[in-house]
Amino acid sequence: MSLEDIRVVVDAGESSPYQADALSGNAPVLLRELAEHVRQLMAAGEPTAIDLNALPLTPADLDWLKATLGEGEISVTLHSDGESTLAETACPGVWWVTHHNESGHVVSRFIEVAFVPELVKAHPEDVKTGLEYLESLIFDLS
Amino acid sequence: MQGPLIDTLARRGVTRRTFFKYCATLASLMALPPSAGRAMAEAMAAAPAASRRPSVIWLPFQECTGCTESITRSHSPSIEGLIFDAISLDYQETLMAAAGHQAEEALHHAMKENEGKYLLIVDGSIPLGLDGAYSCIAGKTNLEALKEAAKGAAAIVAMGSCAAFGGIPKANPNPTGAVSVSDIIKDKPIINIPGCPPIPVVMTGVLAHYLTFGTVPELDKLGRPKAFYGETIHDRCYRRPFYDQGKFAKTFDDEGARKGWCLFELGCKGPVTYNACATVKWNAGTSWPVESGHGCLGCSEPDFWDGGGFYRALSRPADPLKMAATAAAVGAAAGVAITFANRAKKSSAKAAHETVTLADLEK
Amino acid sequence: MNEMQFLTWVRGPGLDIAIGIFLLGVLWRLIEIYSLGRKVDVAPGRHRDGASGLHTVFRRSVPPPGMIKRSPVTYIGGYVFHIGLAIIVFLFEPHIILIRDLTGLSWPGLPSQVIDLVSVITLGAMLVVLADRIKNPVKRYLSTFADWFTWTLTFLPVLTGWMAVQHLLLPYTTMLALHILSVELLLIVLPFTKLFHAFTVFGSRWYLGKINGHRGVPV
Amino acid sequence: MSASLQKGINALKEVIDAPVASYFNSCVHCGLCAEACLFHLETGDPKYTPIHKLEPLRRVYEQEYTLLGRLKKMVGLSKAVTDDELEEWKELVYDSCTMCGRCSMVCPVGNDIVYMVRKLREGMAVSGHAPDGIKGATKRTVEIGGPMGLKWPAVANVIKKAEAATGETINVDKPGVDYLVLLSSMEIVNYPEYLEALVKIFKKAGITFTLASDAFEATNAGMQIGASDIAKVIVSRIINSAEKLGVKYVLSPECGHAYMAIRWEGPNLIGRPYKFEVRHVLEVLEELRQKGVLKMKDKFKEPLILHDPCQIVRRGGVLEAPEPLVQTVAENYIPIVDKQKWNWCCGGGGGASAIHTEEAEALRAKAFRIKKRQIEENGVNTMVTFCANCRIVIEEGFDHYEMNTQLLGLTELLAEHLED
Amino acid sequence: MNAPQRIVVDPVTRIEGHLRIEAETDASGKITRASSAGTMVRGIEIILRGRDPRDAWAFAQRICGVCTLVHGMASIRSVEDALHRAIPSYSIPRNAEIIRNLMIGAQYVHDHVMHFYHLHALDWVDVVSALKADPKATSSLAQSISNYSKSSPGYFADVQKKVKTFVEQGQLGIFANAYWGHPAYKLPPEANLMAVAHYLEALAWQRDVVKLHAIFGGKNPHPNFVVGGTPSAISVHSSSGAAKARGGQDGTAVNMVGLQTVQTVIKQMKDFVDQVYIPDLLAIASFYKDWGAIGSSGGNYLSFGDMPEKDIWTPDSFLIPRGVILDGDISKVHPINMDDDNEIQEFVSHAWYKYKDGDDKGLHPWKGETEFNYTGPKPPYEQLDVDQKYSWLKSPRWKGKPMEVGPLARALIMYATGNKQMKELVDYTLKTLDVPVAALFSTLGRTAARGLESKVIADAMQGMFDSLIANIKAGDVKTFNEQYWDPASWPKSMKGVGLMEAPRGGLSHWMVIEDGRIDNYQAIVPSTWNAGPRDTAGNSGPYEASLQHNHVLHDPKQPLEILRTIHSYDPCLACAVHVTDPEGEELIQVKVK
Structure with a gap:
């Protein structure tokens, strides 16, 4: 059965538990930190990342942060050991990274500041394997 | 990322991306900075694969x-x-x-x-x-x-x-x-x-x-x-902000409990317990004790069984009432005893009093 | 003894002992003091509004005219740290739970950020008051070992409590245990030092008000 | 002679009571009492902090009436009070304390310091550490009849003069009248006008009064020195005489500690209420004013300020009467900032004015600067008061500082401007 | 032929805890006398004394980490029973009862599957033989008995390759030194390979099943409970836009996402039981029909009953009924009276304990006493004196009779009381295997009953979940009764018993409460009923009786037969060890020669 249609009203009041009253106030500070990281990226080309699980953020904080940063042009999905999504935010260079495990649970969450997230780049060793595969395909043709 | 282990893994079909993701997540679980994920991946990749x-x-x-x-x-x-x-x-x-x-x-x-x-x-x-x-x-x-x-x-x-x-x-x-x-x-x-x-x-x-x-x-x-x-449950708890705001669940199914407020008053030992439940969670990240509404028992600490009760808030003492009653009784008794001693002393001072005359003003 | 055992001890037997000595001391001292009694004043009294013991108990909480100007540090510092202590002791959520568990009484607390701020202000006020005790000739002249000792014992619980909440210096468990221990020391010495003014201040003001009120002077 | 330390300690043990115990336990050494003491304020010396003046009493209390104190004394942590120490404290308990009670007004924990000074003096007196000046005054009061050694003939002389000036007959030892009027030695010697004023006013009001040849002196040096037994002897003269004459009231004159002695301490010294009522002259005058009996023919024109004597106002409770009386007679009355129960002492109360050592006089002169400032700040040349002792001390102060200020007695001022 | 001898199996592995079996055989290798001994004791009941009854569940739960839920549950119920006896209006919210039933149900299915594949299967399945199997033939075999998706030849080839690599490396690990090649293994290589594949499948499957415990109890093993309800509040806030935006994740684990996971788990359990467990069970059983005549414990069965439709004080509403069957007569089910001093008793004449009024009397658990009285040999020892005291387990009896508890007991009582589904399942199984009804009272019957029960429970869980959802939809989110939470509000003296059917059988925790503190605590656990030593009258416990029933050892050095029967009970020994009295002083003075 699907639970989609559960429409149980538990709250008498208007506000949801995770709206304004659930914001810890820790999220806005992160924007400053991000700005600093972006400056560093431009100046020294140094990518950085913030581990969102390591910060005392409520789900409401995360919602706020995600909504505030907005959506960018690119999003990448990695299918490996569970799904991972790497989505650029409205601030180019700032990426919202979510790793899921095989059963679909979120296992880690980062904000990465990079021109391209590390994970997206193909590794030379893997490219080498890819080349070998290509050559074998060509060999098969002939 | 090169080395015998990563080669072995590659042969088993584990890509470098998967391995990198694994290390990043592991670093997050271990409460290490994100940069440690990469370092770990490199160190682990370089480790020799045992025969x-x-x-x-x-x-x-x-x-x-x-x-x-x-x-x-x-x-x-x-x-x-x-x-x-x-x-x-x-x-x-x-x-x-x-x-x-x-x-x-x-x-x-x-x-x-x-x-x-x-x-x-x-x-x-x-x-x-x-x-x-x-x-x-x-x-x-x-x-x-x-x-x-x-x-x-x-x-x-x-x-x-x-x-x-x-x-x-x-x-x-x-x-x-x-x-x-x-x-x-x-x-x-x-x-x-x-x-x-x-x-x-x-x-x-x-x-x-x-x-x-x-x-x-x-x-x-x-x-x-x-x-x-390395860190307490409390430090990493998703309910920590509610603790900071002073919002506490008072019973197991009140409004606060439903909204996921802090379980401190229900006896949560999170503040004194060093473990990774809050970050790693249990059973493939499904939940963990505090997320499922029960305070932390403190099970990774020595002698947590004798910590004074699982539903006793950390700030609550063991059993002071008996002690208090005894102490109050002893205190009152001491007070009364001193009262009698003081009364006797004052009476004898009065008894020793000789009416003061002019002569008594001079040595 | 590891830190959890330490905490368990201070929360359990330690607190029992401290509260025991505290209660014992308070009762003993109150009886010791007030059982000395007082002769009835046989001179016919003069009646005037506001001239009574009860009035004085409250009236003395407000500084007399001109005195704040004469001794601003003593008054403002004193007010801030007394009110601060009261807020921290009675309006911090964990403390309310403790009181509820001991007495069954409870009331709403303040958010911990507010308590945090109050703690810092209180600590500041206490430091100012201490500096004044060192600097002010009269206070320095009057001060004995007991004054420095009781200041320390009052300061420590606030400091350790604040540090525990802020996770400073030592692990939370150890700091919390030290905090409780410092409170216990405070409880133990309270009945036997000038800290006992917390109890006798009401008696003293009441006597003052009554003795002077008998002559028709509201003080 | 039989004063001894042991007698002193015994006396202290007798007088320590619950308020004293409560006060000592409440003191937090905040030092605010020093801010209310004119001796500290004018010298800046912290030893004049009021609570510090009580140290010997505190130690006797602690050592005799607290368990911990006894233990401390046993193990040597608390030293016994010695004769040398009391001798050292003589200056603090007598010279530099006028028992004005202003410190009791500011103590945040409510300690009645003056209440304790009074008790400490009991011990000081019988251990032989009272100042010679007050001892002399006490001796004269007991042996001769008044602190200044005055005898009845001097009073009779004043009566004669007053009769001559007013044309009225003044009763002496007459039973059944309304009032027994008391005088202070100082009024007899320095301000005989007081009696004349009284005759005028009472006549107008239709009040009958008498003086008593065996009880004319209102002052009580026994109380000032701190010997209750002696104070009792002195006050008993008045009580016996008044009750013998069957008067309704005894009229306390313009003298601070006299009022305190007769009105408040007397009943407690003899251990029972009187069969008559004690009233201060200003209370009677204010009552007459309200009845419309006190009508002025003209008013005093110069600007003036009022000095409220501590023992009558702050300590005696005659709070409201003085100001309307002054306003009745003075056109330019200027209320000062610290008035009524907040007024500053003249510096010579509580027996201090009787101490004539050089140090005591120098200290009094320093303390007087506070009154001097009040006069200067208000820009007046006239001050009015209603305590003979204050008048003497203030005039000494004027002399010392060579001030050109006029000091008036309130009753006299009223009499002077009274409608004929 | 063998000479008569004594065989010692210690440790008995693939069980929970520490069990020792000493068996005496005659010249034919037939077991004539078997003795079962628990060799580890922790004293949890001593530790519980004087504590807050509300804390007791956490202690009791640590009796066992395998049946991790049951002791916590029984302990909670003992406090609630005490409250209910003192204050009849005391009740547990409906949602909490359903959630508890779901958790118990998941525990059954999880436990039974893990027991079958990981603790019991290796007694019947020869892993080494699996290497010889043809993956294609295995695939056909698998497809012939079930429509389980993982049954391709490639799948079985992969598994076989994995095992092969493993064996070839020469490091057999947990599979080392077993009785591989023992003639009592009768499965063809293909069946062995299929079973090995499912051994691994079941390991992965069980990790998902326990998510149900994680959601309601925070973790598994050792999920959390609370007296008066369940700890996790229900946070389904459909009014909350933000919660919906996050995909239904809300304040606690019991939110939209959590409930969806529970639904998925219930489906996974049912699928695995239907498609893997039951087909494997029947397939393997068909090769071992002879075990239908071996290992009867004597015919006495007891069940306390569980899974209340209404509440624990209304046995009529139980899915699993309460009662006793005597001497294999399933036409009559006897009632149980918990309060009768002469019904449930524990004996210590062969256990290392001492009773004040003599060791030969039985004591009702509320009056139960226990004082350590170790009289066994000083370790290290070779042999126990089984004519004297020889176990840390007591001997529980019902009206003086030993009772077998567990899946077989429950299946028989369900059968006897007319549970339709169980009746059909049992009849179908007997027919499929072509064995007589008497085959139920055996080692085979015990193992089969476990599988059939799993199916009944897994099927029932969907209905329980549906009614939970219906309640939530109707606005009932109550999960906890806060009235009488504070022990200060309790009557001065109370006693209660927490009854439940653990996967291994009837479990009862007996608690006496004075002034809000535990005064006496006694747990009679399934494995004590089954594994306990002989009683005063000399009656063997069920383990012993079963081993004494038709066991002929092929090779005394490889007593596989003993393991088969003992494992058919799913022993749980830490559970069974049972201690109370705090007069610990004398213990130290006990010196064993």
Whole structure:
């Protein structure tokens, strides 16, 4: 059965538990930190990342942060050991990274500041394997 | 990322991306900075792939098998992954096929074959009372079995709070004289992985670390790996902001409980408990005790059983009322006694009074 | 003894002992003091509004005219740290739970950020008051060992409590245990030092008000 | 002679009571009492902090009436009070304390310091550590009849003069009248006008009064020195005489400690209420004013300020009467900032004015600067008061500072401007 | 032929805890006398004394980490029963009862599957033989008995390759030194390979099943409970836009996402039981029909009953009924009176304990006493004196009779009381295997009953979940009764019993409460009923009786037959060890020669 249609009203009041009253106030500070990281990226080309699980953020904080940063042009999905999504935010260079495990649970969450997230780049060793595969395909043709 | 291990993994179809993702997540779980993920990936990738799976011997003493059950719940690495790919689990009573005499033989064979190299895992405490007769396997006391197995071990993992700190058998009044592994073995590196039971991923994670690097991870002063026991539950708890706002659930299903407010008042021991539940969570990240509405019991801390009650808020004292009544009575009695003494003194001062005349003004 | 055992001890037997000595001391001292009694004033009294013991108990909480100007540090510092202590002791959620568990009474608390701020202000005020005790000739002249000792014992619980909440210096468990221990020390010495003014201040003001009120002077 | 330390300690043990115990336990050494003491304020010396003046009493209390104190004394942590120490404290308890009670007004924990000074003096007196000046005054009061050694003939002389000036007959030892009028030695010697004023006013109001040849002196040096037994002897003269004459009221004159002695301490010294009522002259005058009896023919024109004597106002409770009376007679009355129960002492109360050592006089002169400032700040040349002792001390102050200021007695001022 | 001898199996592995079996055989190798001994004791009941009854569940739960839920549950119920006896209006919210039933149900299915594949299967399945199997033939075999998706030849080839690599490396690990090649193994290589594949499948499957415990109890093993309800509040806030935006994740684990996971788990359990467990069970059983005549415990069965439709005080509403069957007569089910001093009793004449009024009397658990009295040999020892005291387990009896508890007991009582589904399942199984009804009372019957019961429970869980959802939809989110939470509000003296059916059988926790503190605590656990030693009258416990029933050992050095029967009970020994009295002083003075 699907639970989609559960429409149980538990709250008498208007506000949801995770709206304004659930914001810890820790999220806005992160924007400053991000700005600093972006400056560093431009100046020294140094990518950085913030581990969102390591910060005392409520789900409401995360919602706020995600909504505030907005959506960018690119999003990448990695299918490996569970799904991972790497989505650029409205601030180019700032990426919202979510790793899921095989059963679909979120296992880690980062904000990465990079021109391209590390994970997206193909590794030379893997490219080498890819080349070998290509050559074998060509060999098969002939 | 180059090295024998990554090559081995690549042959098994594990891409470098997967490995990198695994390391990033592991770093997050271990509360390490994101940059450590990459460093870890490189270090692990460069580690040599062993030709022979290291021998692991698991001895159960005064235990409840919860630790063994827990390790079977580990997702990555999984127990079967460990058994088939990473370790040779040569003795594990709950899982092994052999029994009785043959089981004993397997144990002795493994100890002899891998002398000085095997990893010894112990779950359960060791009773010293009654010369050890409170717990025997194959007619042998746990104490004897532990000493024998420890002799040839490279390192010992005390799995669970019983082995690490004495656990429930040691709880007041400790009827069997239970002690921890480190109370007995002094000459081997011991890694304590407390918890009742420990988090599966922490168990396998520490094993993976030891097997990959061949070294004991950095430990805190209670012998626990800092990576997983470095911060309190409270520090990493998703309900922490509510604590800061002073919003507390007062019962298990009131408004606050439903909204996920802080469980401090319901006796949560999160602020004094060092463990990774809040970040790693349980059963493939499904939930963890605080997320499921019950305060932390503090199970990774020594003697948490005698911490004064699981529903007693941390700021609450044990049982002061009796003491208070007695003290008040004694205080009142003392006061009354002094009153009589003072009255007597004042009366005698009055009795000693001679009417003052002018003469009394001069020396 | 590890830190959890330490905490368990201070929360359990330690607190029992401290509260025991505190209660014992308070009762003993109150009886010791007030059982000395007082002769009835046989001179016919003069009646005037506001001239009574009860009035004075409250009236003395407000500084007399001109005195704040004469001794601003003593008054403002004193007010801030007394009110601060009261807020911290009675409006911090964990403390309310403690009181509820001991007495069954409870009331709403303040958010911990507010308590945090109040703690810092209180600590500041106490430091100012201490500096004044060192600097001001009269206070320095009057001060004995007991004054420095009781200041320390009052300061420590606030400091350790604040540090525990802020996770400073030592692990939370140890700090919390030290905090409770410092409170216990405070409880133990309170009945036997000038800290006992917390109890006798009401008696003293009441006597003052009554003695002067008898002559028709509201003080 | 029989004063001794042991007698002193015994006396202290007798007078320590629950308020004293409560006060000592409440003191937090905040030092605010020093801010209310003119001796500290004018010298800046912290030893004049009021609570510090009570140290010997505190130690006797602690050592005799608290368990911990006894233990401390036993193990040597608390030293016994010695004769030397009391001798050292003589200056603090007598010279530099006028028992004005202003410190009791500011103590945040409510300690009645003056209440305790009064008790400490009991011990000081019988251990032989009272100042010679007050001892002399006491001796003269007991042996001769008044602190200044005056005898009845001097009073009779004043009566004669007053009769001559007013044309009225003044009763002496007459039973059944309304009032027994008391005088203070100082009024007899320095301000005989007081009696004349009284005659005028009482006549107008139709009040009958008498003086008593065996009880004319209102002052009580026994109380000032701190010897209750002696104070009792002195006050008993008045009580006996008044009750013998059967008067309704005894009229306390313009003298601070006299009022305190007769009105408040007397009944407690003899251990029972009187058969008559004690009234201060200003209370009677204010009552007459309200009845419309006191009508002025003209008013005093110069600007003036009022000095409220501590023992009558702050300590005696005659709070409201003085100001309307002054306003009745003075056109330019200027209320000062610290008035009524907040007024500053003249510096010579509580027996201090009787101490004539050089140090005591120098200290009094320093303390007087506070009154001097009040006069200067208000820019007046006239000050009015209603305590003979204050008048003497203030005039001494004027002399010392060579001030050109006029000091008036309130009753006299009223009499002077009274409608004929 | 063999000479008469004594065989010692210690440790008995693939169980929970520490068990020792000593068996005496005659010249034919037939077991004439068997003695079962628990060799480990922790004293949890001593430790519980004087504590807050609300905390007791956490202690009791640590009796066992395998049946991790049951002791916590029984302990909670004992406090609630005490409250209910004192204050009849005391009740548990409906949602909490359903959640508890779901957790118990998941525990059954999880436990039974793990027992079958990981603890019991290796007694019947020869792993080494699996190497010889043809993956294609295995695939056909698998497809012939079930429509389980993982049954391709490639799948079985992979598994076989994995095992092969493993064996070839020469490090057999947990599979080392077993009785591989023992003639009592009768499965063809293909069946062995299929079973090995499912051994691994079941390991992965069980990790998902326990998520149900994680959601309601925070973790597994050792999920959390609370007296008066369940700890996790229900946070389904459909009014909350933000919660919906996050995909239904809300304040606690019991939110939209959590409930969806529970639904998925219930489906996974049912699928695995239907498609893997039951087909494997029947397939393997068909090779071992002879075990239908071996290992009867004597015909006495007891069940306390569980899974209340209404509440625990209304046995009529139980899915699993309460009652006793005597001497194999399933036409009559006898009632049980918990309060009768002469019904449930524990004896210690062969256990290392001492009773004040003599060791030969039985004591009702509320009056139960226990004082350690170790009289066994000083370790290390070779042999126990089984004519004297020889176990840390007591001997529980019902009206003086030993009772077998567990899946077989429950299946028989369900059958006897007319549970339709169980009746159909049992009849179908007997027909499929072509064995008589008497085959139920055996080692085979015990193992089969466990599988059939799993199916009944897994099927029932969907209905329980649906009614939970219906309640939530109707606005009932109550999960906890806060009235009488504070022990200060309790009557001065109370006693209660927490009854439940653990996967291994009838479990009862007996609690006496004085002034809000535990005064006496006694747990009679399934494995004590089954594994306990002989009683005063000399009646063997069920383990012993079963081993004494038709066991002929092929090779005394490889007593596989003993393991089969003992494992058919799913022993749980830490559970069984049972201690109370705090007069610990004398213990230290006990010196054993």
